[in-house]
Amino acid sequence: MPSLKDLKTRISSVQSTRRITSAMKMVAAAKLKRGQESAEAARPFAERMERMLGSLADGVSKEGAPKLLAGTGDDKTHLLVVITSDRGLCGGFNGSIVRAVKRRIVELTDQGKTVKVIAVGRKGVSLLRRDHRDKLVATFEELVKPYPAFEQADEIVTKVVEMFEAGEFDVCTLYYNKFISALTQEVTPLQLIPFTSVGKKDDEDQDSGIGDSQYEFEPDEEAILEALLPKNLSVQVYRSLLESFASEQGARMTAMDNATRNAGDMISSLSITYNRARQAMITKELIEIISGAEAL
Amino acid sequence: MSDKVTFELVSPEKLLFSGEVDMVVLPAAEGDMGILPGHAPVITTIRPGTICIFNGNSVEKRLFVAGGFLEVTPDRCTVLADTATPVEDIDVSAAQQMVKDCTDDVGSAKDEDAQAKARLALATAEAKLQAAQSPAYK
Numbered sequence: 001m002p003s004l005k006d007l008k009t010r011i012s013s014v015q016s017t018r019r020i021t022s023a024m025k026m027v028a029a030a031k032l033k034r035g036q037e038s039a040e041a042a043r044p045f046a047e048r049m050e051r052m053l054g055s056l057a058d059g060v061s062k063e064g065a066p067k068l069l070a071g072t073g074d075d076k077t078h079l080l081v082v083i084t085s086d087r088g089l090c091g092g093f094n095g096s097i098v099r100a101v102k103r104r105i106v107e108l109t110d111q112g113k114t115v116k117v118i119a120v121g122r123k124g125v126s127l128l129r130r131d132h133r134d135k136l137v138a139t140f141e142e143l144v145k146p147y148p149a150f151e152q153a154d155e156i157v158t159k160v161v162e163m164f165e166a167g168e169f170d171v172c173t174l175y176y177n178k179f180i181s182a183l184t185q186e187v188t189p190l191q192l193i194p195f196t197s198v199g200k201k202d203d204e205d206q207d208s209g210i211g212d213s214q215y216e217f218e219p220d221e222e223a224i225l226e227a228l229l230p231k232n233l234s235v236q237v238y239r240s241l242l243e244s245f246a247s248e249q250g251a252r253m254t255a256m257d258n259a260t261r262n263a264g265d266m267i268s269s270l271s272i273t274y275n276r277a278r279q280a281m282i283t284k285e286l287i288e289i290i291s292g293a294e295a296l
Numbered sequence: 297m298s299d300k301v302t303f304e305l306v307s308p309e310k311l312l313f314s315g316e317v318d319m320v321v322l323p324a325a326e327g328d329m330g331i332l333p334g335h336a337p338v339i340t341t342i343r344p345g346t347i348c349i350f351n352g353n354s355v356e357k358r359l360f361v362a363g364g365f366l367e368v369t370p371d372r373c374t375v376l377a378d379t380a381t382p383v384e385d386i387d388v389s390a391a392q393q394m395v396k397d398c399t400d401d402v403g404s405a406k407d408e409d410a411q412a413k414a415r416l417a418l419a420t421a422e423a424k425l426q427a428a429q430s431p432a433y434k
Contacts, residue, residue: 041310048306048374052367056339150308218340219325227341228365231378238308 004281007274011267018263024089025256028249032182035246038147039179039239046239053232055215056225057195066222068161068229071194072170077114079137079169080104081160081192083176083240084124085248086142091255093177093185093248094123100187101175105132116169120156120241137163148245153238161230164193176240177247183254185247190240192233301333302372303349305359307380312359319350320373322366329366331373338368344423346383347375358383360427362420386428394421 002010057069082101084094101117108115117132119125120140128136138159143152160172172193177185217224300316320331323345342364349357364377398418405411 038309042308044304044311045306045308045376048304048367049376052339052365052374052376055367216336216338218338224339224341224365231365231376235308 002273002277004274004277007270007277011270011274014263014266014270018260018267021256021259021263025253025260028090028253028256032246032249032253034147035242035249036179039242039246042239042242046235049228049232049235053195053228056221056228066226066229068164068193068233069195069225072167074170075113077116077169077171078108079116079118079160079163079172079193081118081156081172081174081237082120082124082128083174083244084119084121084127085244086122086144088123089255090248090252091258093251094121094127096185097175097177097187098124098127100189101128102131104173104175104189105135116163118156118159137168144241144245148238148241150234150238153234153241156237157230157234160192160233174237174240176244177251179243179246179250182250185251190236192236195229195232299333301331301335303331303375304372305347305361305375305377305380307377312377312380313349313357317349317351317356321348321350322361322375323347324366331368334370335368335373337370338366340366342366342375342377344420346423346427347380358427360386360424362424383427386424388425388428391421391425391428395425397421 080101082097084097088094105115105117115132115135116137117128117135118138118140119128119136120143122141125136125139125141140156143155163169164172171191174190174192176188176190178188180186300318301320303313303315303317303320304311305313318332322329322331323343325341325343328345329340342361344362345360347359347361348355349359359377360381360383361375361377362379364375364380367374367376395418398414398421401414402411402418405414
């Protein structure tokens with residue numbers, strides 16, 4: 001049986017924990033709102049970029065296409081770009097993405113392929129470093145601060161393109177947490193290089209109905225593609241950063257909400273134990289007094 | 297076919313302009329381009345410069361872009377800009393400072409790559425300053 005004083009200290013420590021977790025929840029909720037807004041604001045650009053690139057890519061012959069579009073024609077070396085958060089206390093947010101990536105690494109290694117990893121976010125770096133130190137080629141920490149910006153996406157892409165041009169990998173896949181709701185995130189792989197048209201499936205819905213070859217190009221197709229492809233990468237990465245940011249805040253909000261609730265439960269059960277112990281002590285003292293009086 | 301152009305200007309951060317206009321004049325890679333209704337489908341890159349949106353006979357809005365892409369299809373005209381600012385929001389003294397800084401950068405650039413980069417930044421800064429000081433189509 002813990003003493004009354006012990007119980008009291010426990011209760012007050014859980015109470016201050018609860019205060020912290022509920023404050024963190026508020027902060028996460030506010031950031032989530034902002035994150036969601038910017039994710040939505042970025043959507044039109046990404047969509048239009050995709051549409052433009054889709055119509056361009058269809059028109060270019062495979063042989064003459066830039067490598068970013070067509071790939072190296074090999075798939076021996078894979079580069080995985082993993083987007084995680086810089087801070088913890090957000091439930092399974094980082095754990096689930098790192099788990100998915102580790103599974104993928106094992107899968108690829110079993111197939112005899114070389115794997116390289118770029119980790120974005122401090123948590124991902126430390127989680128991946130433990131098992132796959134040798135595969136980690138670059139890390140970005142404290143990049144998304146305080147909010148994701150386009151330049152940060154550019155920084156990652158510059159590194160990726162640099163490596164690609166040096167022939168250090170053939171296929172590049174991005175892993176990030178896709179925002180579904182404040183409660184759920186989904187680990188999503190997105191192939192960056194070679195380019196795959198995401199909008200392919202809704203080609204039929206496009207009402208414009210113009211053939212790809214009807215476009216006029218200025219200066220010319222290749223030059224535009226060369227400029228557009230890296231830009232598209234940045235846009236995709238930027239979008240993923242935003243999604244990941246919103247997911248992180250959502251995950252943290254949920255985790256902190258749970259923590260706050262658990263702390264509440266704990267406080268009430270501790271208070272009950274405390275009150276019982278207090279009562280027991282009073283009863284004991286009374287019995288002592290009464291039996292003392294009776295003995296006289 | 298309508299006698300208006302559906303024009304959209306988007307930057308990575310947000311949708312800056314969307315609506316029906318009479319004409320758009322923008323700095324394409326090989327010379328300024330005026331987009332009127334019924335323009336042939338075209339895809340081109342954009343130089344740093346000012347995009348002028350016309351409604352009626354006057355300029356409704358001027359926006360500075362640091363570069364980007366233009367896509368014209370029979371039913372719309374879309375600009376994907378790297379960064380875009382309304383001309384009236386440009387801070388002239390900041391732009392002048394930027395031109396100065398970029399000029400220094402060009403002078404101090406060590407290798408060719410850095411020099412090319414600095415030149416590009418300088419051209420962008422100069423275009424921005426020009427957009428703020430002497431707007432076209434008064």
